[in-house]
Amino acid sequence: MAFRTRFAPSPTGPLHLGHAYSAIVAHDMARSQNGAFLLRMEDTDLQRCKPEWDAQIIDDLTWLGLRWDEPVLRQSEQLTAYDPALKKLAARDLLYPCSCSRADIRAALAAPQEGVAHEVYPGTCKHRPMSDRKPGDALRIHLERALDLLSDRDVVFRETGPRYEGTHHIDPKQALDEIGDIVLSRKGEEIVAYFLASALDDVAQGITHVVRGEDLFEFTQIQVILLALLDMPIPTYHHHGLIRDENGKRLAKRDDARAISKFRAEGATPADIRVMIGL
Structure with missing residues (x-):
């Protein structure tokens, strides 16, 4: 069976370096296997998930050079x-x-x-x-x-x-x-x-x-x-390591200082992001 994986964020806030790591790892694994990489928005919580975060996620992932092989699946559209x-x-x-x-x-x-x-x-x-x-x-x-x-x-x-x-x-x-x-x-x-x-x-x-x-x-x-x-x-499951802050704490969406959009605004390149997350 051909290799197929996905990146499945919830659009409740900005993507940070931890999200970038997970998305890139999945994307690169798929490409190395000549497989498929999909994007899925896990947005069943209609109160917390916002269209603007959905759009920002797509923009950030596109900027990082990631491409998905099928239309984006949004859980909110198929409850x-x-x-x-x-x-x-x-x-x-x-x-x-x-x-x-x-x-x-x-x-x-x-x-x-x-x-x-x-x-x-x-x-x-x-x-x-x-x-x-x-x-x-x-x-x-x-x-x-x-x-x-x-x-x-x-x-x-x-x-x-x-x-x-x-x-x-x-x-x-x-x-x-x-x-x-x-x-x-x-x-x-x-x-x-x-x-x-x-x-x-x-x-x-x-x-x-x-x-x-x-x-x-x-x-x-x-x-x-x-x-x-x-x-x-x-x-099959593949649980990768986490990107952590200087105190060893897992990054969360509240860590806006590490948001991809802020690094972009400061002039970082996609290659810079890969270096920051150890790839």
Whole structure:
């Protein structure tokens, strides 16, 4: 199968040096394999994602010399595409409605961030059946039931990144202890969780290699579990190292001082950016 990968930012702020590193690594891997490089906007959070950031991302990536081989996929333009997967999980009694703190649920829908603790859901709404779902309720996966359904399978994924290279087996106890019943969607706000939307789009776009930062490695197992439950192919993962500041902290979108657009305004060239990020 031909090598296919993607860069999938959320347009909630400017691209910084860490984004440039991830995008260039994915792009260069695809080109070295005579494969395809795609751009996907993970913009299901309609409140935080803005058109101006979408445009800025495309402008910055183009300036860096990156080219994608298919039209940009925007998750916000295909929100209903995720419904069949949710319905399939619900039909297998693997989802339940949750009416806990809206702020907590919104935070749970986003991609995890390094240094931000993931609190395993205590199961407050776990007793509720889907028939009890009310407007505004989120949907959580009943992870224990899901893992029971997969108990007769050795669910594995392959990793090629430098830190975690090898074949990894899903450990049910670890998944229950460290991830728990994560939110997959929220009704009424049209937000689909990063974990689900990203995994489904990887399959839909034929992605063979998911290239992204190592801060997302621990959460790869929930995406692998979801794909296994849905009988979908599991891609190979490549989690690369992170670009950090002088204190060793991972760059975030709030680090405007390291935004690509600011370096551009100061006269930097694409070659300068590659040197700054060690490429």
